[in-house]
Amino acid sequence: MKGRLNKKVPLYTTIFPVTFWLILLVAIPLIYVLVLSFLTRLPNGRVDFVFTMANYKKLINPDYFHIYGISLFVSAVTTAICIVLSYPFAWFIAQGSERKKTLMMLLVIIPFWTNSLIRLYGWKTILGNEGVLNKVLLTLHLINEPIQMLYSLPAVILGMVYTLLPFMILPIYASVEKLDKTLLEAANDLGAKSIQSFLQISLPLTSPGIFAGSIMVFIPTLGYFFVSDLLGGGNTMMVGNLIKNQFYTAQNWPLGAALSIVLIIMTLLLVRIYTLMGGKLDDLGVAK
Amino acid sequence: MKINKKIGNVASIIHASIIFIFLYLPIIVVVAFSFNKSKINIVFTGFTFEWYGKILKNTRLIDALENTVIVAIVSTLLAVIIGTLAAVGMNKYRFKGKKVVDALLYIPVVIPEIIFGIALLALFSTAKLKLGLGSLIVAHTTFCIPFVVFTVRARLVGIDPHIEEAAMDLGAKRIRTFFEVLLPSIMPGVVSGALLSMTISMDDVIISFFTTGPQSTTLPIQIYSMVKSGISPDVNALSTIILIVTIVVVILSQSRMLRNIKKK
Amino acid sequence: MIKMKKILMIVALSMVLISTGCNKSKESAGELNFFNWTEYLPQSVLDAFEEEYNIKVNYSMYSSNEEMLAKINSGEKGMYDLIVPSDYMVDTMRRAGELEKLDMSKITNFGNIDPQFTKMYFDPNNEYSVPFMISDALLCYNSEKIPGGITTFGEIFDPKYKNQIVVLDDQRMVMAVAAITLGMSVNETDPVKLEAIKNKLFSLKDNIKVFDSDSPKSQMISGETTIGYVWCAEAALAMQENPKILPVYPKEGLPLLFDNFAIPAGAKNKENAMLFINFVLRPEISKMVSEEYPYVNPNKAAYPVLPDSYKNNPASNPPAGALENGQLLRNLEENAQLYDDIWTEFKNR
Numbered sequence: 001m002k003g004r005l006n007k008k009v010p011l012y013t014t015i016f017p018v019t020f021w022l023i024l025l026v027a028i029p030l031i032y033v034l035v036l037s038f039l040t041r042l043p044n045g046r047v048d049f050v051f052t053m054a055n056y057k058k059l060i061n062p063d064y065f066h067i068y069g070i071s072l073f074v075s076a077v078t079t080a081i082c083i084v085l086s087y088p089f090a091w092f093i094a095q096g097s098e099r100k101k102t103l104m105m106l107l108v109i110i111p112f113w114t115n116s117l118i119r120l121y122g123w124k125t126i127l128g129n130e131g132v133l134n135k136v137l138l139t140l141h142l143i144n145e146p147i148q149m150l151y152s153l154p155a156v157i158l159g160m161v162y163t164l165l166p167f168m169i170l171p172i173y174a175s176v177e178k179l180d181k182t183l184l185e186a187a188n189d190l191g192a193k194s195i196q197s198f199l200q201i202s203l204p205l206t207s208p209g210i211f212a213g214s215i216m217v218f219i220p221t222l223g224y225f226f227v228s229d230l231l232g233g234g235n236t237m238m239v240g241n242l243i244k245n246q247f248y249t250a251q252n253w254p255l256g257a258a259l260s261i262v263l264i265i266m267t268l269l270l271v272r273i274y275t276l277m278g279g280k281l282d283d284l285g286v287a288k
Numbered sequence: 289m290k291i292n293k294k295i296g297n298v299a300s301i302i303h304a305s306i307i308f309i310f311l312y313l314p315i316i317v318v319v320a321f322s323f324n325k326s327k328i329n330i331v332f333t334g335f336t337f338e339w340y341g342k343i344l345k346n347t348r349l350i351d352a353l354e355n356t357v358i359v360a361i362v363s364t365l366l367a368v369i370i371g372t373l374a375a376v377g378m379n380k381y382r383f384k385g386k387k388v389v390d391a392l393l394y395i396p397v398v399i400p401e402i403i404f405g406i407a408l409l410a411l412f413s414t415a416k417l418k419l420g421l422g423s424l425i426v427a428h429t430t431f432c433i434p435f436v437v438f439t440v441r442a443r444l445v446g447i448d449p450h451i452e453e454a455a456m457d458l459g460a461k462r463i464r465t466f467f468e469v470l471l472p473s474i475m476p477g478v479v480s481g482a483l484l485s486m487t488i489s490m491d492d493v494i495i496s497f498f499t500t501g502p503q504s505t506t507l508p509i510q511i512y513s514m515v516k517s518g519i520s521p522d523v524n525a526l527s528t529i530i531l532i533v534t535i536v537v538v539i540l541s542q543s544r545m546l547r548n549i550k551k552k
Numbered sequence: 553m554i555k556m557k558k559i560l561m562i563v564a565l566s567m568v569l570i571s572t573g574c575n576k577s578k579e580s581a582g583e584l585n586f587f588n589w590t591e592y593l594p595q596s597v598l599d600a601f602e603e604e605y606n607i608k609v610n611y612s613m614y615s616s617n618e619e620m621l622a623k624i625n626s627g628e629k630g631m632y633d634l635i636v637p638s639d640y641m642v643d644t645m646r647r648a649g650e651l652e653k654l655d656m657s658k659i660t661n662f663g664n665i666d667p668q669f670t671k672m673y674f675d676p677n678n679e680y681s682v683p684f685m686i687s688d689a690l691l692c693y694n695s696e697k698i699p700g701g702i703t704t705f706g707e708i709f710d711p712k713y714k715n716q717i718v719v720l721d722d723q724r725m726v727m728a729v730a731a732i733t734l735g736m737s738v739n740e741t742d743p744v745k746l747e748a749i750k751n752k753l754f755s756l757k758d759n760i761k762v763f764d765s766d767s768p769k770s771q772m773i774s775g776e777t778t779i780g781y782v783w784c785a786e787a788a789l790a791m792q793e794n795p796k797i798l799p800v801y802p803k804e805g806l807p808l809l810f811d812n813f814a815i816p817a818g819a820k821n822k823e824n825a826m827l828f829i830n831f832v833l834r835p836e837i838s839k840m841v842s843e844e845y846p847y848v849n850p851n852k853a854a855y856p857v858l859p860d861s862y863k864n865n866p867a868s869n870p871p872a873g874a875l876e877n878g879q880l881l882r883n884l885e886e887n888a889q890l891y892d893d894i895w896t897e898f899k900n901r
Contacts, residue, residue: 010381011377014374014378014380014381015373015374015383017370017373018370018371018377018437019385021370021429021430021433022392022433023392025408025411025427026392026395026396026430027392029404029407029410029411030395030403030407032407032410032414033403033406033407033410036410043885043886045625046625063900066900085307088303089304091300092300092301092303092304093304104304107308107311110534110535111312111315113487113531113534114315114527114530115511115527115530116491117493117508117511117512118511118526118527118530119315120314120515121314121318121523121527122313122317122318125321126313128775129774129775129776130774130775131774148761151761151762151776162311215398219398220400220401223401223402223403223494225402225494226493230515230516233761233764234721234762234763235760235762235763235899237899237900240402243402244402245896247406247409248619248622248623249616249618249622249892250618250888250889251621251622251625252892256406257406257410260403260406263400264403267399267400268398281394281397284394284397284398346595409626413628417628418627418628418631419628419631501627502611502612502631505610505612513590517590517591517613517766517767
């Protein structure tokens with residue numbers, strides 16, 4: 001008996017802290033959000049512990065569908081642009097010498113050591129009616145009057161792409177790096193055209209990087225309220241802004257909780273699709 | 289065939305250059321306007337260091353920097369202890385509920401941060417917990433733990449499980465084995481997990497936004513309100529300082545590293 | 553990758569060194585957790601207060617009354633010692649028992665306030681609040697881009713101003729524009745009239761380029777927008793930067809807010825909060841505030857020392873009668889959700 005207990009001591013000491021912490025600060029808060037989504041809001045904004053379905057009934061509303069629709073659209077476009085930008089770029093980097101590779105990856109990462117908000121603020125300066133870009137275009141006589149760029153959906157998408165691009169570059173780069181180049185050479189030797197060998201060998205072998213990158217870009221985009229705050233000018237409401245408003249302006253926590261539950265379900269579905277396609281969950285964490 | 293390849297090369301160099309311009313353009317603009325005399329970031333009216341002086345006198349920013357560093361260090365320490373133990377235990381033992389712990393670890397990583405933020409806010413406020421450095425540290429520790437577990441676990445995979453047994457056969461106590469045999473071999477994983485935690489903690493906006501209190505404003509939160517209130521160039525000056533510190537450090541350490549690679 | 557992390561560690565360590573190097577060794581005698589609107593109080597006033605009383609001020613900011621209340625309700629009691637709610641919010645909080653009674657014997661400078669701004673409906677005996685500033689939301693326009701000028705709220709609904717307007721990101725204030733244009737109350741709750749307000753409001757959406765409560769002046773100054781529906785001080789500041797920007801007191805009237813100092817129930821540093829209120833009521837301190845944020849200043853004793861930039865600016869120092877047909881917001885109680893629903897739908901169009 002004593003021996004068995006003794007054997008379990010290391011198990012407890014290693015596992016207990018994490019289990020305790022995660023149950024207390026991950027499981028309980030999320031369950032609480034679920035509970036909250038079924039509670040009633042009192043007129044003064046406080047929460048009453050009375051069960052109701054009203055919050056979910058409220059979600060069946062074209063406005064909210066529209067907001068979820070826009071958010072999914074922004075996420076999808078952001079992800080697509082990130083893939084198109086990152087994929088050739090990752091290949092280009094991976095082909096360089098060791099020294100070049102390190103240098104290039106460093107150049108990719110340095111901007112992300114500056115605060116993300118400050119960099120978005122830089123875009124504001126660039127995109128304004130009298131901003132840097134319009135000034136340049138006007139001076140070059142390419143346009144006659146400033147293009148309205150700031151505070152629009154494209155501006156929000158640009159901000160999202162900018163903020164999340166490294167989360168696409170890193171996993172794709174990792175998968176290209178892992179790729180066995182001799183396979184490609186062998187295919188070439190066997191007479192395969194480069195497009196053929198790309199579609200049949202390179203692309204399938206690097207797709208795990210694309211999938212992992214897509215998840216790491218798509219999901220955060222749904223929640224980054226500060227990007228649409230800064231570059232959308234309050235015109236573009238995304239799920240993130242909507243949830244934040246329920247907690248901070250409208251003071252309707254139960255509705256905010258219900259909106260969050262829908263977002264959680266959407267996220268879990270996406271992750272499920274990802275794992276069904278053979279993606280590994282660990283890939284999502286380490287590249288960050 | 290060769291010409292084709294050349295075109296391809298040129299195209300990819302152009303593509304890469306465009307990406308680098310895209311990445312650096314806003315930073316260059318921010319830095320340039322930090323020296324602008326005019327308060328408005330539109331026309332360059334003259335050169336000045338005025339905004340730098342203003343930043344250095346701004347005690348609120350310095351307080352925020354202090355809070356940021358305290359939160360990052362304490363939550364990283366906690367996350368490293370809890371996370372390393374967890375990675376070791378989960379690697380070594382099978383136990384009931386392992387799948388649950390595993391799932392709980394992935395949740396903070398995959399769900400959008402805002403949900404985690406409001407969930408913690410709801411919990412803290414219902415539990416009447418004081419929002420401040422404490423709540424920030426707790427929140428940051430929670431989202432840092434998974435990253436430590438993942439990096440340490442990745443390292444553990446490559447380690448021979450028999451080392452530990454061998455050490456224990458030789459009569460070493462379990463704790464000594466842990467500190468003298470296992471820990472040194474997973475140290476690189478622990479260190480990179482710690483650094484990852486620290487960076488994530490120092491740049492976090494969303495979760496801090498929901499869990500901070502009046503005495504514990506962090507740098508990202510302070511910058512958020514500065515950026516929101518508009519055009520004051522001291523924001524530019526501040527970011528230029530941060531950028532310069534980073535780049536200097538990178539150059540110092542990197543030049544050595546690049547030389548090493550060259551030698552190989 | 554691991555090497556890169558090493559660099560990160562060095563960065564982190566140097567940050568630690570910087571922050572500890574900057575650490576001020578001075579121990580303060582107490583704290584004041586102050587929650588105020590963005591762009592409402594200059595840093596210099598906080599510094600002067602810290603200097604004089606050796607009390608550390610923890611300053612954080614909000615963009616709307618609703619946001620402030622939400623934060624107060626979400627945290628533990630006594631998280632903030634001093635807040636600046638507007639009239640209707642004072643009313644709401646006072647009725648809900650969420651404000652501390654002030655000890656007026658400690659606020660000896662209360663007499664500096666113009667009596668016409670005291671004893672208002674939201675605090676008839678001035679037991680819970682002390683006037684800080686009066687803020688009206690008015691229109692301003694860039695006369696270079698709109699030579700004909702504008703005089704009414706009604707005009708900004710004209711489709712020719714598509715994508716040219718900055719408005720406050722504040723549901724009550726923006727809905728007030730639609731209500732005032734239709735000649736209705738800014739506190740309308742009758743469903744039929746609200747429907748009309750909603751339709752009117754929706755017709756404004758295409759004209760709005762940006763919602764900005766924090767610093768709408770920057771949108772006017774940077775030429776992002778040609779018309780602004782902004783706080784009066786924001787208009788005044790925009791005019792200082794660009795004299796071509798002119799203020800308009802719309803003929804139909806305009807929404808008015810009386811912003812007041814108040815102490816939330818359970819505040820831990822009530823004494824310090826009252827010290828601060830009394831401090832800001834001093835004419836020379838009040839002047840410091842008005843110099844940087846030129847809102848309508850109810851401090852009568854401060855008027856003689858106020859700068860000309862304040863006195864001569866029609867946006868901060870309203871011409872006689874300009875505020876006469878101003879409307880006050882009232883607490884909507886259970887109807888708040890109606891406004892919020894309209895707002896969500898509006899934002900979403």
